[in-house]
Amino acid sequence: AQKVTQAQTEISVVEKEDVTLDCVYETRDTTYYLFWYKQPPSGELVFLIRRNSFDEQNEISGRYSWNFQKSTSSFNFTITASQVVDSAVYFCALRQDSSASKIIFGSGTRLSIRP
């Protein structure tokens, strides 16, 4: 079975706080890719990052960082010094070798950054 779980439905923090969005996935495939997408209020889906199952290196891009741990099947996303523009719904997603076409999305975490 393949599944992506984002247990945090909504998070609200004050600007400049750090915030971590959790993502736990399930797959039987050994080859798979994990993604994070951002969906701002305007509705488009913006690609943030892709990580393959053989690369457990953490990644940092500006204020964004991602922690991939195969041992716990987690791919968490941290925003440092959050800003109001970070307010959006964030989706964690899985694409696995056995069903290469489709992306399986988590239910999303709505992040609100208060000024």
Added chain:
Amino acid sequence: AAGVIQSPRHLIKEKRETATLKCYPIPRHDTVYWYQQGPGQDPQFLISFYEKMQSDKGSIPDRFSAQQFSDYHSELNMSSLELGDSALYFCASSLEQGVGETQYFGPGTRLLVL
């Protein structure tokens, strides 16, 4: 950089009408995917095409059909529209259909069925 283009951006239809959504992938991308996102839901995969052939099928109703043309653009045809078809429809494209290829999403077409 060029992105995925979808048209129209907004569409209002009556029940039982038909609708056609268009998608123009990023240049050189040969794979197109369609997703449906209901209100407050995550996107659900509908169908995909690689090199103008259907490559995978998800939870697409029989009332819907799609195709990819020689210039790689794709159209999603929806007939006998129902209230429940109201959703945001995304098209995504990638360079090849391999599992490692990132799908880049268009801005979506917001369909409202009255």
